[in-house]
Amino acid sequence: MHNDGKTVVFGFVMISLCICVSSISLKTPIVKTVYGPVQGQRELSRYGRYYQSFTGIPFAKPPVGPLRFAAPEEPDSWTLPLQATNVTPVCIQRDYLVTYNPPTEGTEDCLYLNVYTPEVEYRHNKFENKLLPVLVFIHWGGYFAGNSGKEYLGPDYLMDKDIIVVTFNYRLGVFGFLTTLDDEAPGNYGFKDQVLALKWVQRNIEYFGGDKNKVTIAGQSAGAASVHFHLLSSESEGLFHQAISQSGNVLGPWAFFNETYQKQITFYQALFTNCGNETTETKQIIECLRGLPAEEILKTQDYFKRFFSDPLVVYTSTVEKKSVRNPNPFLIQPPGEYLKKGMFRKVPWITGVVKDEGILKVSNLLRNDNIRNALNNKFVEEISNTLLALTVSTTDSTTLYSNISNFYFGGQNKIDINNPNSIQGLIDVYSDRSFIYPLYQSLLLHLYHKHNPIYLYSFEYKGEYTYGDVFSFTTNDISFSWGTSHCDDLLYLFYTPKYFNKLEADRDICMSKYIVEMWTNFVIYGNPNLLDDETQKTSWKPLDTAINKDNIQGLIHLLNITGNIKDGIDIKGSKSFYKDRINFWKSVDILENH
Known part of the structure; x- marks a missing residue:
């Protein structure tokens, strides 16, 4: 009876709990x-x-x-x-x-x-x-x-x-x-x-x-x-x-x-x-x-x-x-x-890029032998005309293509999957042509017309997950450590069960908290800076509108969001936005520069 009584009481508690839920x-x-x-x-x-x-x-x-x-x-x-x-x-x-x-x-x-x-x-x-x-x-x-x-x-x-x-x-x-x-x-x-x-x-x-x-x-x-x-x-x-x-x-x-x-x-x-x-x-x-x-x-x-x-x-x-x-x-x-x-x-505006935008394009090209061989057979033409969609202005196209080859590939007119510099060069040239240099050009014009505030960032954190695996099309791997891919910043703002599990690594979760906090601070207050008991924890200054319309590098302020899952997170202000690569694109004769 005693045991039965316990059973009855236990059952009553469970039934009550179910009713509450x-x-x-x-x-x-x-x-x-x-x-x-x-x-x-x-x-x-x-x-x-x-x-x-x-x-x-x-x-x-x-x-x-x-x-x-x-x-x-x-x-x-x-x-x-x-x-x-x-x-x-x-x-x-x-x-x-x-x-x-x-x-x-x-x-x-x-x-x-x-x-x-x-x-x-x-x-x-x-x-x-x-x-x-x-x-x-x-x-x-x-x-x-x-x-x-x-x-x-x-x-x-x-x-x-x-x-x-x-x-x-x-x-x-x-x-x-x-x-x-x-x-x-x-x-x-x-x-x-x-x-x-x-x-x-x-x-x-x-x-x-x-x-x-x-x-x-x-x-x-x-x-x-x-x-x-x-x-x-x-x-x-x-x-x-x-x-x-x-x-x-x-x-x-x-x-x-x-x-x-x-x-x-x-x-x-x-x-x-x-x-x-x-x-x-x-x-x-x-x-x-x-x-x-x-x-x-x-x-x-x-x-x-x-x-x-x-x-x-x-x-x-x-x-x-x-x-x-x-x-x-x-x-x-x-x-x-x-x-x-x-x-x-001229509304308050956050804008920026991730470090290796070009992984969007490059990850699947490099992992497919047939495509890579086709690229290498006509390397200069394929890279310049097809992948970069270059619109040549007055310069002989041969000179332009040679400049690109020298700057990004050390003059080697092929992609060598055993050479990390070759792979990174392909990632960088696509990143710069499609995302980084166009952003720089647009910022020049926004600032020239006194658009304020504009908050610029570069996202370079490398976590457990990456969209580089999604864009690769295949599991065929190469011995290259992928950087921060196009879309990787989204991992810390939205849960994406289509492709990834929820964030589990402590540093990934910490990065997500930072990104969510900065973005929602901007949505709520118009200022993305992190605050702790009313004390500013980040130094994210808006861009300076007092610029020379042809160059903003000397007066630029941006937020570098860097680090990795192993070594930790580093979020800090910077005054350098892909300077050498932007200067290269400013120097070449393409229609967009006129």
Whole structure:
């Protein structure tokens, strides 16, 4: 009996405990929006704070039928509560970043967003009854891949802070950026999707506890360039108040294509899909493309590429003409013209790069014997024309290519996988051409027009995980220690279960705390510096606007975020931003220098 009594008591305790746990509802309260009510679910942040998660909220009509290759339209309203708990649909794509011959995934009905907000009782006292600052993050993927779902941009780390996070999808590749350079298909639909998502935030974020007057837009890679474009476009006026661009800007050679190139791409797209040739009217081409299954159009993207992945970006931004049929163009002149004329918003801005951006491209090239041999057979031409997309100005191209070979490869016109200097040279030349030098050029123009404050950083920390393994396509290895890859900074801001486990190493977790703290300080206060009991722990000064318009190196202030999982973390101010490499690109005669 005594033992039975214990059993009964134990069972009673367990039953009571189960009742208590089950009484904690995983559903959120129903939240009103201007289009209809939504209900999400409660989730836990990294350190155990409950937050409310709303995923898959439509912010536009499905861009199908006549809305394919057209500006987005607001969604239809609904009456019953929308269960905002589903996985956000992926915009239809083939992801050439992570595999050879990628499969088609996703759907055209993909214009959805996600909202994450900490619950009131878990907020710090000063935010308990206040609207929270908002971080809107634009996903990466070269304008042809990626998505906003939690498997790519998990909010777990950021939800330990008192901010609201919004992510969203936008149309990609041919569906987001094809243009006929006229009213039939003016282009930039992916950017117009982004504008509509930002308008949704302005109209609805207060229902979720967010402050529409304190919105920071941020992004990485293509998302970073998107943020920079929003600084330029009149269509984005009043939709945000601060900006963060991680590894991308509008002067990157992949971020904007001129009219001649756009015409060629559209012509070949019509040809590959049997929708026309160089004499076919644009109206007929677009009508034909609208009638094809999306999967059939995506199959033709292989025809634009060499080495499976080059060029990475086929469709990107373009200049539009304002007209009756296109009353709200996103870009009305090349981005460089906006910058030269000072036609941009001078909002507080964080921008920077990672040390080895070029791993994005190089990791898969070096691990594939066939591609590496093809590169070495015509090394100078392949490196300069194809991989770097050089636009030669007045100098004989032979001289330019020779200068590149001497500076980055010691005059050796081949890639030697047994020579670390050769591998690092290939990483550096792609980093500089696609990310570092374009950022330097844009900063010159922003500072010349007195844009302040701008906070510049270089991220060089090497942790347990790296996107270099994701971009390699294969497990074939070479005896080279990869540095800090393109996208590696994201590891410490977002949980990415698609590719990585949660951070486990103590120093990785510590780095994540630093990055989250700095980024959210900027979102909340407009100043990213770390504070400890009101004492500044970092020395991250904004760039000085009192510059010579041709050179900022002498007056530059940036934050170097360095270290590794073995030796520790070092975060400190610096006055040197890839000086020798930038000086090299300033010295060569390319169109971008004129």
